[in-house]
Amino acid sequence: MLMKLIFITNDDGVQALGIRTLAHLMSRLGRVVVVAPDSARSGAGCSITPTCPVELSAWHAFDGQDANDLLPEKGEYPIEYYTCSGTPVDCVKIASEQVLDAVPDLMVSGINHGDNASVSLHYSGTVGAVIEATLKRWPAIAYSLRSMEKLPDFSPYYDAILKVASHVLSQGLPPYECLNVNFPVVDELRGIRVGRMARGEWSGEWADAHHPHGKRAFWLTGRFTNLEPDSQDTDYYALDKGYTAVTPLHLDMTAYGSLDKLKGVLEEG
Amino acid sequence: MLMKLIFITNDDGVQALGIRTLAHLMSRLGRVVVVAPDSARSGAGCSITPTCPVELSAWHAFDGQDANDLLPEKGEYPIEYYTCSGTPVDCVKIASEQVLDAVPDLMVSGINHGDNASVSLHYSGTVGAVIEATLKRWPAIAYSLRSMEKLPDFSPYYDAILKVASHVLSQGLPPYECLNVNFPVVDELRGIRVGRMARGEWSGEWADAHHPHGKRAFWLTGRFTNLEPDSQDTDYYALDKGYTAVTPLHLDMTAYGSLDKLKGVLEEG
Numbered sequence: 001m002l003m004k005l006i007f008i009t010n011d012d013g014v015q016a017l018g019i020r021t022l023a024h025l026m027s028r029l030g031r032v033v034v035v036a037p038d039s040a041r042s043g044a045g046c047s048i049t050p051t052c053p054v055e056l057s058a059w060h061a062f063d064g065q066d067a068n069d070l071l072p073e074k075g076e077y078p079i080e081y082y083t084c085s086g087t088p089v090d091c092v093k094i095a096s097e098q099v100l101d102a103v104p105d106l107m108v109s110g111i112n113h114g115d116n117a118s119v120s121l122h123y124s125g126t127v128g129a130v131i132e133a134t135l136k137r138w139p140a141i142a143y144s145l146r147s148m149e150k151l152p153d154f155s156p157y158y159d160a161i162l163k164v165a166s167h168v169l170s171q172g173l174p175p176y177e178c179l180n181v182n183f184p185v186v187d188e189l190r191g192i193r194v195g196r197m198a199r200g201e202w203s204g205e206w207a208d209a210h211h212p213h214g215k216r217a218f219w220l221t222g223r224f225t226n227l228e229p230d231s232q233d234t235d236y237y238a239l240d241k242g243y244t245a246v247t248p249l250h251l252d253m254t255a256y257g258s259l260d261k262l263k264g265v266l267e268e269g
Numbered sequence: 270m271l272m273k274l275i276f277i278t279n280d281d282g283v284q285a286l287g288i289r290t291l292a293h294l295m296s297r298l299g300r301v302v303v304v305a306p307d308s309a310r311s312g313a314g315c316s317i318t319p320t321c322p323v324e325l326s327a328w329h330a331f332d333g334q335d336a337n338d339l340l341p342e343k344g345e346y347p348i349e350y351y352t353c354s355g356t357p358v359d360c361v362k363i364a365s366e367q368v369l370d371a372v373p374d375l376m377v378s379g380i381n382h383g384d385n386a387s388v389s390l391h392y393s394g395t396v397g398a399v400i401e402a403t404l405k406r407w408p409a410i411a412y413s414l415r416s417m418e419k420l421p422d423f424s425p426y427y428d429a430i431l432k433v434a435s436h437v438l439s440q441g442l443p444p445y446e447c448l449n450v451n452f453p454v455v456d457e458l459r460g461i462r463v464g465r466m467a468r469g470e471w472s473g474e475w476a477d478a479h480h481p482h483g484k485r486a487f488w489l490t491g492r493f494t495n496l497e498p499d500s501q502d503t504d505y506y507a508l509d510k511g512y513t514a515v516t517p518l519h520l521d522m523t524a525y526g527s528l529d530k531l532k533g534v535l536e537e538g
Contacts, residue, residue, distance in 0.1 A: 042320065093471075
């Protein structure tokens with residue numbers, strides 16, 4: 001069997017425990033190439049960098065405060081690391097043309113520190129990178145954990161991560177579709193649930209930053225509300241109940257149900 | 270009749286001809302409040318600014334090289350301008366909580382200098398802002414012109430802009446839906462066509478930036494290919510034929526057609 005090629009990026013930067021965990025796990029399934037932002041790019045969505053050059057470098061780790069015991073065991077295949085000064089989407093684009101020597105059999109993004117369920121996926125650089133990979137027709141998965149901790153315990157999720165990745169690696173995904181996988185914070189997962197995006201909203205988003213010279217300046221913060229807490233078929237419900245939430249996403253955002261009505265009222269010429 | 274409130278932002282910044290044109294046109298339909306980025310934010314997608322404070326200021330124009338003859342006539346209603354140091358989505362979020370004194374009857378974004386048809390909408394700050402407004406349940410429209418010129422002639426599009434805006438202002442839009450409107454570069458529009466997102470891809474995206482110290486640095490550039498040039502029901506086809514392309518977008522990206530199959534293979538517990 002040919003060795004599989006797995007491409008990895010994230011939005012928390014190459015130094016994050018989440019991406020290092022993912023790289024170690026994926027090296028059990030195939031050869032891994034990582035191109036990740038050189039520092040955190042939270043909230044990057046599908047943004048790109050059109051206004052200045054983007055740098056690409058091989059990345060080498062040096063001795064520091066040793067955290068290697070937090071990582072799962074590496075697999076038998078090699079891992080190569082690169083960093084990029086751009087966004088997560090830039091990482092996918094630059095990997096495609098300047099780093100990878102073949103089309104990846106699988107692309108995974110994360111593990112994000114913070115969940116990307118419901119409407120939060122629109123802001124997510126983790127999901128943004130997966131959307132970009134999907135546009136390149138690479139089977140792609142976003143992984144996120146509902147915890148903003150810097151060094152969370154990812155070990156309860158290893159099996160689910162490998163199960164979903166192995167499925168996509170062997171079966172692929174339909175064109176224009178990718179997977180958004182979110183984990184709850186639990187000692188033991190109750191299982192996996194496939195669900196749709198919950199409808200939700202962010203509010204109370206701006207906190208005064210107390211500008212020293214009296215300008216109006218605010219930190220973006222806020223709280224999320226699930227607008228349909230009783231619906232049992234959503235990603236958010238699954239998370240709340242201690243399940244891994246898997247949501248297939250489609251990149252064609254056309255509202256097909258509204259095409260005919262709009263044709264009637266707007267078309268001319 | 271109560272005076273309507275119209276909120277405007279863009280991703281080219283408050284100084285762009287596109288947003289000034291839109292503000293003048295919309296002031297014929299209602300009171301206008303603009304909160305726009307303080308400089309260009311092209312390719313911002315749905316990105317947000319979680320890592321540093323965002324500044325908000327009232328914006329005042331001073332004399333410069335006079336370009337006022339490029340603008341359409343103002344309407345009878347007032348226009349207020351603000352700038353924000355964040356992204357287009359930040360502009361919507363900060364307007365909602367710190368600027369607007371009521372829920373807008375309409376939100377419009379643009380006119381973007383450059384089209385946002387097909388998959389390009391995923392990277393678009395113009396569309397990103399409209400997605401954010403839609404999450405806030407404001408009826409919202411993104412306008413973009415297929416021209417990167419700084420001072421294009423927007424006059425061929427005034428009537429279509431007002432027609433679509435008037436329709437949405439009076440009829441609203443279904444929940445979670447917004448409109449993506451793109452204009453071709455023509456002296457005279459052939460009419461309006463309602464169509465779906467074309468499937469397309471960007472390639473040849475990185476140009477060597479010739480870093481002075483030999484690092485690997487690249488400009489993001491590239492060319493777009495419509496992957497279904499013969500399909501006559503797409504936004505891209507309409508643009509190519511000289512029509513205004515109107516595409517209704519839906520913010521729920523769930524791939525509903527894949528839910529059942531994935532439940533069968535992935536669910537457990």
